Every structure is written in C-alpha cells, then in structure tokens.
Amino acid sequence: MSSSTLPESTIxxxxxxxxxxxxxxxxxxxxISVGFVATMGALHAxxxxxxxxxKKANDRTVISIFVNPAQFAPHEDLSTYPRTIEQDLRMLEEIGGVDAVFLPGMKDxxxxxxxxxxxxxxxTFVEVKGYGSEMEGRxxxxxxxxxxTVVTKLFNAVEPTRAYFGQKDIQQALLLRRMCSDLLFSHPEPQNLHIVPTERDGTDNLALSSRNAYLGPEERKVANTLYRALSLAKExxxxxxxxxxCIASARDLVEGIRAExxxxMRLDYIELNDSDSFEVVGDEKTEVxxxxxxxxxxxxxxxxxTRLIDNLILGDPALLGILDSHVEGKF
Known part of the structure; x- marks a missing residue:
C-alpha cells in the first residue's frame, strides 16, 4: 500500500x-515480546x-490489514469487500493505539x-490436508x-511471539494452530496461537463481522437467526x-423466521464436528x-x-485454549 494514499495517523x-x-x-x-492480530480491515469491536x-500479554502489539485475494473464490466478494482504512486507524487510536500497523502491498x-x-x-501455497475440506471447507x-498461505506469509514477516484469532472463525483458528505445529513454527509456537471468544452485539447476540455491513435494515433485524438456531440446537x-x-429443530426455527x-434466508449448514479432526460427529450423545x-x-x-457464520462450543472452551473474554477496555 502506498504511503502517499494513507491518512495521517499517530500509529x-x-x-x-x-x-x-x-x-x-x-x-x-x-x-521484548510481540503480539499480532491479522485482519482484512473493516475493523469492529x-x-x-x-x-x-x-496488549495485555505482550510488550508490543502489531496489527496487519491486508485483503487477501487467495481466500476469495472467483464468484465471491473481493471487489466489494469493505475497505475502511481511515476509520480503522481512528478506532485503533481511540483504544490507545497499537505499536505498528502492517499494510503490505500485493507485490510484497x-x-x-x-x-x-x-x-x-x-x-507457492500452503494447504492443511484433510482438515481444510471439512466444515467451512465443504x-x-x-x-x-x-x-x-497468507497467514504463513504474515507470520514470516512479523515473527510474533503470540498471535490472536477470534472464536467466530473457530475452524480457521484451530487449523492455523495445527499448521504452526506441522510446519515447526517458532513465531508463534502452536500454544501461543490464542483464540478469543466471539464478540457479539449487545442487543441481539449477533456475532460481529466485517460482512455485517452488507446487511440491509430488514435483514439486520433477523441477522441473529443463526445464533438463535445454534442456541436451540445446543439446548x-x-x-x-x-x-x-437438534439440527432439525434449528432448521425449523430458521424456516419459521423466514416465513414470518x-x-x-437460506441455511447453508448446521453441523456438529469433532474439534480435533473436524469430522462430523455421530448421532448419539454417547459418541462424544x-x-x-x-x-x-x-x-x-x-x-x-450476505453469508453469516457462527458457532458455539459443546463442552469446556478452555480445552481448546479459548481465553477468558474479559480484558480492560482502555490502556
């Protein structure tokens, strides 16, 4: 990204x-230690x-902003993905800033x-065989x-002591931790790839996502349908x-809200998967x-x-290395 096109920033x-x-x-x-947050911008809470x-756990924190073409299929929304660099930098400044923002160009x-x-x-591309084709990968x-591929490149550039990913993209976070193990990463080591609980809207529990900006007013009113369906399945x-x-009741709820x-709305999938292999679990509770x-x-x-994703954990989230959600809001 050309520095001449960037807004002024204290970061x-x-x-x-x-x-x-x-x-x-x-x-x-x-x-000193370095914490790292990889993003595609359009930052939110x-x-x-x-x-x-x-910032709580490291001496320095760096965040990257790079919209990665390699994770968009030809028919997906690369050209319309929100790019809000001025707003992103302002949001970072408002919480006390970070120590650096990495804004690599495509050629880099x-x-x-x-x-x-x-x-x-x-x-050269990186593939986690057998794990990337389940769940979202299907x-x-x-x-x-x-x-x-892009996270390998970012880890090689930043060499973080610790890295942080959100639970909303749980398969991504667990898959990247496995990648760090398989490829013998030292920055970060697998145990230092941390997962942070999903941040949700305070009124209706919608998982926050950059793609929520695509939702129209009427769509936004029912955007928490997936969370409600997952919660019903969990219960x-x-x-x-x-x-x-469980899955049938969740599907019925989605269809009921759509009809009402x-x-x-169109349900892509609701499924229960093993958190290690990502394979679909069986129908009986005794198998888990x-x-x-x-x-x-x-x-x-x-x-x-707008395609929305979400997940809930059945069992103890700490067994997946999901951190406690509470940290101070200002630094």
Whole structure:
C-alpha cells in the first residue's frame, strides 16, 4: 500500500515488507515480546477485543490489514469487500493505539503474482490436508488454502511471539494452530496461537463481522437467526435430544423466521464436528467425550446476499485454549 494514499495517523504504519522487518529487528534487539492480530480491515469491536488481549500479554502489539485475494473464490466478494482504512486507524487510536500497523502491498505478499481464479494461480501455497475440506471447507473449497498461505506469509514477516484469532472463525483458528505445529513454527509456537471468544452485539447476540455491513435494515433485524438456531440446537443436545433432532429443530426455527418475516434466508449448514479432526460427529450423545475435547456446533446462513457464520462450543472452551473474554477496555 502506498504511503502517499494513507491518512495521517499517530500509529507507525509499515507499508512494505522491508519496513516491517526493520521494525521487527529493532524489537528483537530489545528482547521484548510481540503480539499480532491479522485482519482484512473493516475493523469492529471483535478485532479490538483481539488487540486488547494482545496488549495485555505482550510488550508490543502489531496489527496487519491486508485483503487477501487467495481466500476469495472467483464468484465471491473481493471487489466489494469493505475497505475502511481511515476509520480503522481512528478506532485503533481511540483504544490507545497499537505499536505498528502492517499494510503490505500485493507485490510484497505475492511476489509471483496472484489472481482470484485458483486454476490460474502460480507460486507457492500452503494447504492443511484433510482438515481444510471439512466444515467451512465443504462450502468454500480452497478457502483455507488461501488463509493458511497468507497467514504463513504474515507470520514470516512479523515473527510474533503470540498471535490472536477470534472464536467466530473457530475452524480457521484451530487449523492455523495445527499448521504452526506441522510446519515447526517458532513465531508463534502452536500454544501461543490464542483464540478469543466471539464478540457479539449487545442487543441481539449477533456475532460481529466485517460482512455485517452488507446487511440491509430488514435483514439486520433477523441477522441473529443463526445464533438463535445454534442456541436451540445446543439446548436440545444438552437435554439429550439426538443430533439429527437438534439440527432439525434449528432448521425449523430458521424456516419459521423466514416465513414470518419474508426476509430472504437460506441455511447453508448446521453441523456438529469433532474439534480435533473436524469430522462430523455421530448421532448419539454417547459418541462424544467432552472430557477429552469439546464439539464444535457451527453453521452458515445466507441472509439476502450476505453469508453469516457462527458457532458455539459443546463442552469446556478452555480445552481448546479459548481465553477468558474479559480484558480492560482502555490502556
């Protein structure tokens, strides 16, 4: 990103790989810890929660803003994805700032070039075999290939001591932790990739997302339908209802709200998956051992032209390394 096109900011802006590495070398020389939050911009309170957790635990915090073409399929919303750099920087300043914002250019991130069509892509990509094709990966083939590739590049550039990702994208966070283990990352080590609880709207529990900005007024009124459906499924599962019964009740709730409001909605999926393998769990509650690892109850719902995702944890979130949600709001 060209520095000439950026708004003024009190936060140091690292607009190239070279400037990022120079900043990181200085921090390394000072032997202090670095926390890292990777984003595509259009920041909201969920991103700020990640920043707050990082600032609490690390000497320095850096956030990246880069809209990654490799995680968008050819038909997806790359060109219309919200880009709000001036607002993003202002939000960071209002919570006390971060120590640097990394704003890499496309050439820095993809030296061999990048196109949105995976069939025409050339260069080096990272794939977490067998795990990226489950859950979200079933609906968005090659999505996690794009995520794993760009996060590998960002980790190599920033070399964070700790990194922070949101529970809303639970499969992404767990998959990246596995990637750090499989590829022997030292910055961050797998146990230092932390997951922060989903930040929700205080009135209706809608999971905060940059894509919520796409919702029209009537769509926004029912955007918490997925959360309500997941909550109903969780209640049923914990009361002894079979998995198929839980999912059926969740689907019925979605269909009922759609019919009542007339808002266009389409359920992509609601499913229960093993938190280690991401494989679909069986129908009987006896097949799940909460004592070893929780189960992921997740879903995706189209509201109009906006695809929303959410999840709830069945079992103890701490077993997945999900942090306590409370941190101070100001620094």
């Amino acid at each position: 140091p802006l690292l607009t190239s790989l070279t400037s990022c590495r120079q900043w990181r070398q200085q921090v390394r020389d000072d032997r 969920g991103h700020l929660s990640l920043v707050r957790h990082s 991130m993809y030296p061999s070039g990048i196109v949105q069509d995976p069939e025409r892509q050339r260069g 609906s968005r083939p090659l999505f996690f290939r794009g995520v794993a 049923g599962w914990e009361s002894g209802l079979s998995k198929s019964g 409001t007339g808002v266009e 051992d909460y004592g070893t690892r929780p189960v992921l109850l997740s879903g995706a719902l189209w509201v109009g032209r």
